[in-house]
Amino acid sequence: MLDQSIRKLGRSLDEALKRAGQLLSHAEELEIERAIRTLQLIKGKTYAKALLKENGKIINEVAFDIGISLMLRKGRITQAELELWFDEAEKKKFEGHIFQPLPDKADAWALFQSIRQKLSPLSFAAQELIEIQQKKMLPSASSKITRNAAKTALELGMWNLLNREQRQEVIFALDWNEIPRPQRLEFFFWLPESTKAEILALIGNTARENATCAEHERLKSARQQKEAGTPIEPQIHHPAKSP
Numbered sequence: 001m002l003d004q005s006i007r008k009l010g011r012s013l014d015e016a017l018k019r020a021g022q023l024l025s026h027a028e029e030l031e032i033e034r035a036i037r038t039l040q041l042i043k044g045k046t047y048a049k050a051l052l053k054e055n056g057k058i059i060n061e062v063a064f065d066i067g068i069s070l071m072l073r074k075g076r077i078t079q080a081e082l083e084l085w086f087d088e089a090e091k092k093k094f095e096g097h098i099f100q101p102l103p104d105k106a107d108a109w110a111l112f113q114s115i116r117q118k119l120s121p122l123s124f125a126a127q128e129l130i131e132i133q134q135k136k137m138l139p140s141a142s143s144k145i146t147r148n149a150a151k152t153a154l155e156l157g158m159w160n161l162l163n164r165e166q167r168q169e170v171i172f173a174l175d176w177n178e179i180p181r182p183q184r185l186e187f188f189f190w191l192p193e194s195t196k197a198e199i200l201a202l203i204g205n206t207a208r209e210n211a212t213c214a215e216h217e218r219l220k221s222a223r224q225q226k227e228a229g230t231p232i233e234p235q236i237h238h239p240a241k242s243p
Contacts, residue, residue, distance in 0.1 A: 008125040020126035022080040024157040032069050035086045068108045084115045130158055145169035172220045176213040188212050
């Protein structure tokens with residue numbers, strides 16, 4: 001099964017794992033917006049020439065994002081899907097939009113769905129490959145996940161394959177600045193309601209981020225002391241106070 005998955009995704013294990021990461025990792029907001037802006041720029045030049053030929057003039061700002069970025073984010077478009085969507089949208093001439101570089105939302109969504117269907121066999125192969133690698137590289141639930149294993153799990157897109165206990169192991173194996181933003185947000189939602197309320201009551205994103213970081217460090221330290229058999233000093237914690 002491993003050899004089959006590798007052959008579908010690349011010429012080597014490293015190449016297949018890299019491709020699997022692209023197929024399973026959701027595109028970031030900035031990646032989507034950058035693709036939309038680039039598409040506007042490239043196709044805008046073509047449509048501007050068509051407009052000049054037909055009307056003898058060019059209208060500035062003929063391109064604008066009509067909600068396509070948000071739609072693709074809600075559709076949880078992956079990095080591989082976004083790359084192919086951009087390539088197809090760049091080549092395709094959308095009917096009824098001679099002066100509009102971007103497709104309308106319906107056309108953009110239809111193109112996205114056709115690409116997702118086209119890539120689905122590769123996505124299944126990527127999922128199989130990651131699951132095989134997970135069994136080989138990650139310890140059992142009863143074992144402690146090391147820092148290197150935690151980094152590998154995130155780099156290879158294994159997060160969605162982990163159970164709650166393993167996710168906690170990954171989060172607490174890393175320092176706060178090593179944890180990607182989606183996982184930081186998930187950690188925040190694990191906190192007790194009272195703690196979340198105190199953090200959200202702080203003024204400014206920096207203060208809230210610092211308070212969440214402090215809570216992570218406190219809980220991480222408590223886990224380490226417990227694992228080492230060191231008595232934990234009782235304390236009253238106030239996450240609402242910004243460091």
